[in-house]
Amino acid sequence: MIRQSRVAHIDEVLGLMMGQTSERDRVIHESWRRCVTEHGLDPIASRDAYILPQERLNEHRDAMEEFLHTARFGLETLYRQVSCLDYVMLLTDAKGVTVDFMGDPTYSGYLRKAGLYLGSDWHEELAGTCAVGTCIATGEPLIVHQSDHFDASHISLTCTCAPIFDTNGDLAAALDISALHSPEPKLSQHLALQLVRSFTHKIENANLLNRFRGEWILKLSKAQEFLDIDPEYILAVDANGCIIGHNSRTRELLARESRRLGDEKDRFIGEPLSAFFECDVSTLPRFARFRPSDQRTMRLVSGGAMLFAQAMPPPLASLPRQPATPGPNLPLPLREMFSGDPMMFEALRRAAKIVGTQMSILIQGETGTGKEHLAKALHAASPRADKPFVAVNCAALPESLIESELFGYEAGSFTGAASKGKKGLVLGAEGGTLFLDEIGDMPLASQTRLLRVLAEREVTPLGKVKPIPIDIRVIAATHRDLVELVKAKSFREDLYFRLNGAVLTLPPLRSRIDVKWLIERLLQRGSNRDGARRHLSDAALAALCAYSWPGNVRELVNCLDYASAVCSEQQIEVEDLPESIIKSLNGAGPAALAADRAGDESPQSDALNGLEEALREHHWNVSAVARALAVDRSTVHRRMRRLGLVPPQKRDF
Numbered sequence: 001m002i003r004q005s006r007v008a009h010i011d012e013v014l015g016l017m018m019g020q021t022s023e024r025d026r027v028i029h030e031s032w033r034r035c036v037t038e039h040g041l042d043p044i045a046s047r048d049a050y051i052l053p054q055e056r057l058n059e060h061r062d063a064m065e066e067f068l069h070t071a072r073f074g075l076e077t078l079y080r081q082v083s084c085l086d087y088v089m090l091l092t093d094a095k096g097v098t099v100d101f102m103g104d105p106t107y108s109g110y111l112r113k114a115g116l117y118l119g120s121d122w123h124e125e126l127a128g129t130c131a132v133g134t135c136i137a138t139g140e141p142l143i144v145h146q147s148d149h150f151d152a153s154h155i156s157l158t159c160t161c162a163p164i165f166d167t168n169g170d171l172a173a174a175l176d177i178s179a180l181h182s183p184e185p186k187l188s189q190h191l192a193l194q195l196v197r198s199f200t201h202k203i204e205n206a207n208l209l210n211r212f213r214g215e216w217i218l219k220l221s222k223a224q225e226f227l228d229i230d231p232e233y234i235l236a237v238d239a240n241g242c243i244i245g246h247n248s249r250t251r252e253l254l255a256r257e258s259r260r261l262g263d264e265k266d267r268f269i270g271e272p273l274s275a276f277f278e279c280d281v282s283t284l285p286r287f288a289r290f291r292p293s294d295q296r297t298m299r300l301v302s303g304g305a306m307l308f309a310q311a312m313p314p315p316l317a318s319l320p321r322q323p324a325t326p327g328p329n330l331p332l333p334l335r336e337m338f339s340g341d342p343m344m345f346e347a348l349r350r351a352a353k354i355v356g357t358q359m360s361i362l363i364q365g366e367t368g369t370g371k372e373h374l375a376k377a378l379h380a381a382s383p384r385a386d387k388p389f390v391a392v393n394c395a396a397l398p399e400s401l402i403e404s405e406l407f408g409y410e411a412g413s414f415t416g417a418a419s420k421g422k423k424g425l426v427l428g429a430e431g432g433t434l435f436l437d438e439i440g441d442m443p444l445a446s447q448t449r450l451l452r453v454l455a456e457r458e459v460t461p462l463g464k465v466k467p468i469p470i471d472i473r474v475i476a477a478t479h480r481d482l483v484e485l486v487k488a489k490s491f492r493e494d495l496y497f498r499l500n501g502a503v504l505t506l507p508p509l510r511s512r513i514d515v516k517w518l519i520e521r522l523l524q525r526g527s528n529r530d531g532a533r534r535h536l537s538d539a540a541l542a543a544l545c546a547y548s549w550p551g552n553v554r555e556l557v558n559c560l561d562y563a564s565a566v567c568s569e570q571q572i573e574v575e576d577l578p579e580s581i582i583k584s585l586n587g588a589g590p591a592a593l594a595a596d597r598a599g600d601e602s603p604q605s606d607a608l609n610g611l612e613e614a615l616r617e618h619h620w621n622v623s624a625v626a627r628a629l630a631v632d633r634s635t636v637h638r639r640m641r642r643l644g645l646v647p648p649q650k651r652d653f
């Protein structure tokens, strides 16, 4: 009987080569053809399964050690689900070598002979059409059922396999379940295919999350309810907002989006997130987990269906405490301003290059981003460090006094002048640095005089005829758009060009990735001041990280000063934060936030004490339990996770 079916099978393969038709799937036909024309296999000569010697197998296993470790839980779970149906489970590397295997040891001899064993090589060139080999050759999940196999010695097997891709989108492994015997219709294996696909998705996700523990992780799902437990799409994003990893469903999504946008890309590592989604790294905090999930939505750039999003920031511990390399090359006062933020690094790298020169510098940035702080650091890092640093707030000086304050005056040179005359701030900065803050607010007449000072490097106080030579470095700063002011003719173009020898732009705090580091640093600064070391609770820290900081570092400084003053026991809780921040939590008030971050030590905890009983009573219907306990559904889910309560229908999963 077996012999007859083998002969019939060989006839079918040969017939197909001669141009006969058959009803097999296209992918099987194409593989048979490849076996003969490309791999030079002969359908008449059947080959025994090839098992690699232990030493070579070890090499293959060693190369995948971390991956195997990550995948292990998924593999065991899958095997538990299929072993009762007499399937074995094989995980092969991208070359088709079985590097992990689970099967019933009672049938060890049969399984080994059939090649369903650790170390077996299922590469298509060697084994002919088979689930693993053909899956690797095509990159597609597939079933190779009984006589679909090329080699007649395998036609009793049924094998179902799906590829596993690494975080770059390259094939990493293939996951297969096979059985020695099976019902004849191929349809009997369709559920097996769905199961294997679902586990390859889980393993890819586990691998991605494991590999990018220190980066932004963005999870996306079409269904709000599945976002937490089984998101379709997962991406890892670096501090510059570039994609550094993804699962294969994301790759397919991005490829479709790329085509829609008129491109044909199929590799996405290094691409900016904002090229595909309506978000970038600065807006990722909006999708933090404790924000209401119905507000965490985004679309693809080309539109389409709404995706529910959850963004997880890099954990505090993974952020560099010291500036990222080559930060250490920066002079110390500049190095101390940031920790690994790429935009800060870029500004400071450029600043370091001109720190020792005479060149005027223009610092731009929103209010409170640290422009004066940077000007002071530049001064401290320059050869002028032991000379004066004189700061002038051009917006705060009354227009009538600005010239006399800046350039000084001779005694009695105008009504109201001091009897001894005044040196002026410019001369006061002699040998050092003159910092002109809010330069965009300087009146036009003063701009003209300042221009002369900068051009001629001399100053003539009011009432004096002879100019005084000066040696100053000018650093100007503004939060306004000087180019627009020049266009509107309220800022002199020639002064703008004189000042913008070097333009340094400071990023707003909401786009910086080192907010947690800065918080630590400012808390430390506070403790150096008053000797009391304050700590932030997880929930308070999460609230600060999610806040948009319109007042930038100044607002953060004020916030921490306030919270340090009102907190008790030197622990800053969400309640101790300024109202503007608490209000910004969009309904995820202090209690919910605290529960989200710290487990569930919220006032609702008591209500949840009898959770297990309540779940049983309501047949594990979470909505009914939430109603009965008068808490949120998400609170019930969270506590279930924490207590390890799994509904019976999901227990084996």
Ligand SMILES: Nc1ncnc2c1ncn2[C@@H]1O[C@H](COP(=O)(O)OP(=O)(O)OP(=O)(O)O)[C@@H](O)[C@H]1O
Residues within 6 Å of the ligand: 336, 337, 338, 365, 366, 367, 368, 369, 370, 371, 372, 373, 374, 437, 438, 477, 478, 479, 553, 554, 557
């Ligand atoms: N890197 C930093 N480390 C510690 N403190 C900082 C840092 N940057 C800014 N600050 C603090 O933030 C506050 C605001 O900084 P600064 O006055 O330099 O901002 P600014 O951009 O000049 O503001 P404005 O535009 O309003 O003039 C100050 O208290 C400053 O000490």
